[in-house]
Every structure is written in structure tokens, then in C-alpha cells.
Amino acid sequence: MKKNNKFYGLGRRKTAIARVLLEKGEGKLTINGKDQNIEDAFAPFKVVGLEGKFNIDAKIMGGGVSSQIGALRLGVTRALVNFDEKLKPVLRKNGFLTRDPRIKERKKPGLRRARRAPQWQKR
Numbered sequence: 001m002k003k004n005n006k007f008y009g010l011g012r013r014k015t016a017i018a019r020v021l022l023e024k025g026e027g028k029l030t031i032n033g034k035d036q037n038i039e040d041a042f043a044p045f046k047v048v049g050l051e052g053k054f055n056i057d058a059k060i061m062g063g064g065v066s067s068q069i070g071a072l073r074l075g076v077t078r079a080l081v082n083f084d085e086k087l088k089p090v091l092r093k094n095g096f097l098t099r100d101p102r103i104k105e106r107k108k109p110g111l112r113r114a115r116r117a118p119q120w121q122k123r
Helices: 039-048 064-082 086-092
Strands: 006-013 016-024 029-031 034-036 054-061
Touching: 016 064, 029 039, 034 064, 034 086, 039 054, 039 064, 064 086
Parallel strands: 029 054
Antiparallel strands: 006 016, 016 054, 029 034
16 A cells, blocks of 8 residues: 555564554664564565665564564565565565464363473373
8 A cells, every 4th residue: 555655564474563654764673663673574675776876664563582573574575565566476476475374372171282282190
């Protein structure tokens, strides 16, 4: 989606959600209102040769550090596809457009965790 020269992308991984806005700029990254320097966020730009051309403004909620970075990377990639649809095959080939579907399995009744059974006792 394009809003007055800003390009939007939504990324998810595990329980983290990243809402990303790209706008033309000098390559700054702002997460939840604070300037950051995370190299993984700029990986999609390096693949398509657009590094240093966009500012990233992201709002990230939930999850841990690793899943937040994964969600941010997917959001940036989707925003890049909204900017130029021709970049999609290159990003897909490098694995940036694939959402990681792995999430935590739910706990089952009678077990300690999803699959961990209580320790068996002979007596």
C-alpha cells in the first residue's frame, strides 16, 4: 500500500508483529521512535542494490529479539515489493518473502509442555 510517497509492509514471525513504513531518505532505521542500527533490516536492500536510499520507520510489538528482527525483515521486504513489483522475483529467490510459519506448539493436557511428559516412576 502506498500512502503519500511512503510504502507500507507488515511482517510477522512467531508472536512478533512489525509494521514498517519506507520513505525515501538516507538509510536511517527508527524502531518504536528510537534510532537503531540493525544490519538484518537492511539485508533486502543489499540484495536489490537500494541500500542507503530509504528510511525505515517501524513499530514492533511482541515476541523476543530474534523474532522481532525476523518480523522487521519481512515487513521491510513487503514494503519494498509495494515500492516496486519488479523486485519480487529477486527477493523471493533470496528467501526474503517467505514467512517463517513456525510458532510455539500449544501445551497438551497431562503433559508439562507441548510434548514433555512427566518423569516416569516405577514405584
